[in-house]
Amino acid sequence: MDTFSACHPFLNFFYFTVVLFFTMFNQHPVFIGISYVGAFSYSFLLNGWEKTLKHSFLLTLPGLLIVALLNPMFNHYGVTMLYYVKSSGNWITLEALVYGVVLGAVMFVVIQWFSCYNKVMTTDKFIYLFGRIIPALSLILSMALRFVPRFTAQLKVIRNGQKAMGRDVSEGSLFARIRHGLNMLSILVTWALENAIETSDSMRSRGYGLKGRTAFSIYHFTRKDKYVLGIMTGLFAIFTGGCIKGAAYASYDPRILLAGFTIQGYTAPVAVSPLLALLTYLCFAAFCFLPVLLDVTETIRFSYSRRKETTDLEMTYQKIYQTLEQEGTDR
Numbered sequence: 001m002d003t004f005s006a007c008h009p010f011l012n013f014f015y016f017t018v019v020l021f022f023t024m025f026n027q028h029p030v031f032i033g034i035s036y037v038g039a040f041s042y043s044f045l046l047n048g049w050e051k052t053l054k055h056s057f058l059l060t061l062p063g064l065l066i067v068a069l070l071n072p073m074f075n076h077y078g079v080t081m082l083y084y085v086k087s088s089g090n091w092i093t094l095e096a097l098v099y100g101v102v103l104g105a106v107m108f109v110v111i112q113w114f115s116c117y118n119k120v121m122t123t124d125k126f127i128y129l130f131g132r133i134i135p136a137l138s139l140i141l142s143m144a145l146r147f148v149p150r151f152t153a154q155l156k157v158i159r160n161g162q163k164a165m166g167r168d169v170s171e172g173s174l175f176a177r178i179r180h181g182l183n184m185l186s187i188l189v190t191w192a193l194e195n196a197i198e199t200s201d202s203m204r205s206r207g208y209g210l211k212g213r214t215a216f217s218i219y220h221f222t223r224k225d226k227y228v229l230g231i232m233t234g235l236f237a238i239f240t241g242g243c244i245k246g247a248a249y250a251s252y253d254p255r256i257l258l259a260g261f262t263i264q265g266y267t268a269p270v271a272v273s274p275l276l277a278l279l280t281y282l283c284f285a286a287f288c289f290l291p292v293l294l295d296v297t298e299t300i301r302f303s304y305s306r307r308k309e310t311t312d313l314e315m316t317y318q319k320i321y322q323t324l325e326q327e328g329t330d331r
Helices: 009-024 029-047 049-074 094-120 123-130 135-145 147-164 174-205 223-245 274-288 290-330
Strands: 081-085 090-093
Touching: 009 029, 009 094, 009 123, 009 223, 009 274, 029 049, 029 094, 029 274, 029 290, 049 090, 049 094, 081 094, 090 094, 147 174, 223 274, 223 290, 274 290
Parallel strands: none
Antiparallel strands: 081 090
């Protein structure tokens, strides 16, 4: 568990809500790039480099490329012509291609953030925040957000069992592979339905959602959480104000117009000072990298504390040894 995961659940939920919202509804390349580096760094901290690279470049990157290539094939807005398709009689434009890359990058970064969200925002944290406000909806959302990782793990178990019996999708003819795949899918769906019924019966037997029901909680809002919340609120207010002033302006139709940049001799219709744009980018970057910075700070503090304790212990032993030597000399 990293340092940020040990913070109050409200801080975890607030952080992921902000970064996901600004990533999904912001099309400025600088913001998307900052968000990606922050998501990649935090995923590296939580999941390790091997799983992070596998998830990023083997699973998500192909989706980004597909979206980036499909958009200019169906959308032909823009004024910068790149290639003429004779079969359809349409032009492939630079603006449509760049916008496709942006859309694919947004999807790519959001998936990366959700991999971190599933690791930090556990079911007990989500139910702790919303169990009393919206008990039924909080349970449904908690189960839905855990859908992909739990089903992926169960699918591996099912496939290992089927493979041991010679019924894997990689064995046999084409029709046999299809039959084996459908069989595993049937087993997975059956397990999902049974698991949903068991969860529902378990929560009902515990009185979940009843009025006046009490619940034990291990979460407390500490002084450290107050400091972290103050930093997050300050950074959020600054880069939100910068976005409202136009620092996040981006348009790709009919020309590429980005706030703070001059592209092909054209500037964005909003006037944003370079200082305000730079301050907005830096505050958003600090917000995205906050979990990593907290973990690095805690690691440095822990190392310093260990060195100090070791030094104090050595000095204590040295004083004891000198005292014993002095007593032996006096005798």
